[in-house]
Amino acid sequence: MGFKQHHHLTAALIMQYALERYHFSTGSDKEFPVTTSNLNQIPVQDEVLVLGGGVAGCAASIALARKGRSVTLIEREPTPRHKVCGEFLSGEALEDLQALGIDVASLGAVPIHHVRLAAGRRAAEAPLPFPAASLTRKALDTALIAEAVAAGVRVERGRSVQALSRTASNVWQATLDDGATFEARTAFLATGKHDLRGHTRPKDPQRWVAFKMYFRLAAAQAAELAHASELMLYPGGYGGIQPVEGGIANLCWVVQQRYLARVGYRWENFLAKMQQDCPHLAMRLAGAEPLLDKPISVTHIPYGYIRRTTEDGLYCIGDQAAVIPSFTGDGISIALHTARCAVAAWLAAEPAAVFQVGLRSALLAQMHLAEFAADGLNNSLARAVLPFCLRVWPGVMRVTAKLTRITQQAVVAPQAAAS
Ligand SMILES: Cc1cc2nc3c(=O)[nH]c(=O)nc-3n(C[C@H](O)[C@H](O)[C@H](O)COP(=O)(O)OP(=O)(O)OC[C@H]3O[C@@H](n4cnc5c(N)ncnc54)[C@H](O)[C@@H]3O)c2cc1C
Numbered sequence: 001m002g003f004k005q006h007h008h009l010t011a012a013l014i015m016q017y018a019l020e021r022y023h024f025s026t027g028s029d030k031e032f033p034v035t036t037s038n039l040n041q042i043p044v045q046d047e048v049l050v051l052g053g054g055v056a057g058c059a060a061s062i063a064l065a066r067k068g069r070s071v072t073l074i075e076r077e078p079t080p081r082h083k084v085c086g087e088f089l090s091g092e093a094l095e096d097l098q099a100l101g102i103d104v105a106s107l108g109a110v111p112i113h114h115v116r117l118a119a120g121r122r123a124a125e126a127p128l129p130f131p132a133a134s135l136t137r138k139a140l141d142t143a144l145i146a147e148a149v150a151a152g153v154r155v156e157r158g159r160s161v162q163a164l165s166r167t168a169s170n171v172w173q174a175t176l177d178d179g180a181t182f183e184a185r186t187a188f189l190a191t192g193k194h195d196l197r198g199h200t201r202p203k204d205p206q207r208w209v210a211f212k213m214y215f216r217l218a219a220a221q222a223a224e225l226a227h228a229s230e231l232m233l234y235p236g237g238y239g240g241i242q243p244v245e246g247g248i249a250n251l252c253w254v255v256q257q258r259y260l261a262r263v264g265y266r267w268e269n270f271l272a273k274m275q276q277d278c279p280h281l282a283m284r285l286a287g288a289e290p291l292l293d294k295p296i297s298v299t300h301i302p303y304g305y306i307r308r309t310t311e312d313g314l315y316c317i318g319d320q321a322a323v324i325p326s327f328t329g330d331g332i333s334i335a336l337h338t339a340r341c342a343v344a345a346w347l348a349a350e351p352a353a354v355f356q357v358g359l360r361s362a363l364l365a366q367m368h369l370a371e372f373a374a375d376g377l378n379n380s381l382a383r384a385v386l387p388f389c390l391r392v393w394p395g396v397m398r399v400t401a402k403l404t405r406i407t408q409q410a411v412v413a414p415q416a417a418a419s
Helices: 011-021 055-066 091-100 137-151 219-225 257-262 267-277 279-285 331-347 352-377 380-392 395-403
Strands: 048-051 071-075 110-119 122-134 154-157 161-166 172-176 181-184 186-189 208-216 228-234 237-244 248-256 296-299 314-316
Touching: 048 055, 048 172, 048 181, 055 071, 055 091, 055 137, 055 186, 055 331, 071 181, 091 122, 091 137, 091 331, 110 237, 122 228, 122 237, 137 154, 172 186, 186 331, 208 257, 219 237, 219 279, 228 267, 228 279, 237 279, 248 257, 257 267, 267 279, 314 331, 314 352, 331 352
Parallel strands: 048 071, 048 186, 071 154, 110 228, 186 314
Antiparallel strands: 110 122, 161 172, 172 181, 208 248, 208 296, 228 237, 237 248
16 A cells, blocks of 8 residues: 555545544553554555654654654653753754754753863863753653644554564564554654664674763852853763753763773762862762762763664664764754654655665764764873863864764755645
């Protein structure tokens, strides 16, 4: 059955289809048939399956639904929750979110005007060369899922994809943890940091571990942090602190596993070591109240990865397409960008393999530069001299911030956000 199958349904079937399509389910809510209608056995297979309802998956689903395409989005979490992320939204991310109908200011996003770099006892500051903001992922993901539902995406939440395979008739079939299957000719893989069996990315040789913790800072420190995003360097990694909505601050840090091993794999020991190595962080956290019982964490982040190939009908987006070093604060922007490009490519009938190769070459230069800069941050000599150099020439920070942004246009002409 072709892409336009639903247009041939009778009025009664359309009503049945609409009821099913706009049904908003949770893990405990499984009473609807998923791949076939029980009316006259007419298939209600969607045109596109989107696996993963984070930034990239939601953005792609919204854009597809607004073009009148039938989309099922499968997200394993029943409700948005905290994710390990610095929660910095770059200028490009803000533009893409605006086009999707997400008004971050109304969600309480904090405008970010400055970036500060601190290493050892030195710190330097520069204005950001683009508008930026910060917003918790919980708030952002909640808004994105709500927008997807409003756009007419059939959202299946609290349901985890266990396997994605091709059937004999070249249809992508997602098998869920409860054994249910969903089928479509096209699938968008947007499971972020989590790989699906059979579609894995290479292992992370540096074995990065990332943490996020919220703090309520002492009043004087909160006032000093104000509208700045601060990047702190220490042996084995780097961390960032910035204000988010609700008068609190997000501290997010990454460290190679071997450095974590040196402190007995205990995050609290590493936090103490970070403060010892970076007095600027110790100053920020003096008198701060931690707001989570313990930090949330994620392991094995394949920084620098860019997907080379894909299979027919499988468009890989977000972290499944490319993983930029976190210090750039550009992963969300890339997730939105890759979603937009993939939707435009699919609508223009560009095969997935052609899209993926084109996306790779469009991202390559920025990814290499970001990797090069990340190596510099992890070099002890560079760490020692960097803030000093930046004081002398703060413009370099603006240039680096600009160069490590992904600014290319869509691989094929971007579509309007709404049809
Ligand atoms: C330490 C750190 C700091 C960062 N800081 C920033 C920052 O400040 N600014 C920035 O722009 N980027 C930042 N990033 C990067 C950013 O978080 C990611 O690039 C971005 O979230 C990628 O979006 P995505 O849609 O690919 O994945 P996600 O947003 O992670 O979404 C993936 C979704 O798929 C779902 N999922 C996974 N597996 C399954 C399954 N089997 N079945 C169904 N659903 C599934 C997940 O529950 C999740 O909701 C940071 C990353 C790290 C690690």
